[in-house]
Amino acid sequence: MAVTGQFGHVLRNVKYPNLDDRMRASGYAYYKAGEVLFEGNGSPNTIVNLWMGSKPHREAILHPKVSEIGTSVEYSSNNKMYVCAVLCIPFEGSEDIVSEVASRIINVAKKQGATAAKKILNDIALSKAMRWVTKSPAIQKIITALKQ
Numbered sequence: 001m002a003v004t005g006q007f008g009h010v011l012r013n014v015k016y017p018n019l020d021d022r023m024r025a026s027g028y029a030y031y032k033a034g035e036v037l038f039e040g041n042g043s044p045n046t047i048v049n050l051w052m053g054s055k056p057h058r059e060a061i062l063h064p065k066v067s068e069i070g071t072s073v074e075y076s077s078n079n080k081m082y083v084c085a086v087l088c089i090p091f092e093g094s095e096d097i098v099s100e101v102a103s104r105i106i107n108v109a110k111k112q113g114a115t116a117a118k119k120i121l122n123d124i125a126l127s128k129a130m131r132w133v134t135k136s137p138a139i140q141k142i143i144t145a146l147k148q
Contacts, residue, residue, distance in 0.1 A: 001082040002074035007039040019086070020135075029136050030068075030088045034060045038083040047083055065089045091136070098136045105142055114146045121146070 001007055004014060016022040019035050036057045038047045051057040060066070068088040075081055091098070101124070109117035121143060125134045133139055 001037070001039070001084070002076040002080070005076060007037065007082070009035060009037065023086075024135065024140060027137050027140075028070075028088070029091055031091050031132050031135075032065075032089040033086055035084055035086045036060060037085075039080065041081050051085075060087055061085075063087065063089070091132070098133055098138055101130075101133050102138045102142060105139075109142075109146065117142075118146055 001011065004011060006012065006014075010018045016025050019033060023030060023033055036051050038050065042050075051061060066087045066089055068090055070086045070088070072084045073081060105117050105120060108120055121134065121139070124130045134143070
C-alpha cells in the first residue's frame, strides 16, 4: 500500500492484489485469515482504538479462534503511514488431512495422469468444507508441479 499509494484490501496493478494471493506467496499455512488496515498518521493506541471502535474490525480482532497475528507498518514516500494486521486462524490438526490429500493426489497423478489430479484439486477448491486444504504449502507445491 505504501509503495503504490493505494489503501484497501484489494490493490490494483500489483503482483499480489488480495490477501489470499499475499498469503500464498508468503508460504504461510492457515485455515482462515483476515486483515485490518489503517492509513494516515496516529499512535499505536489511536489505531487500535479506531479498530476496536468498528464492529467488524473488533469482531475480527477478538475472534475466539484467531491465535496468530502478523503486523506491518510502512511509510510512503510522502511519509504517510500504512498499518496492516493480518489475523490468522491456523490449521488445527490438519497436517494429517493435508498429508492424506497430498498422497492421494500424487497417486492419482501417477496412475491416471495430471488431468485427473487437476480435476480432483479443482473439486476440492470448490468444496466449502475442504477448500482450505488447497491453501497449504504442500498442496500448493503439487499444484505448481501439475502446471508444468
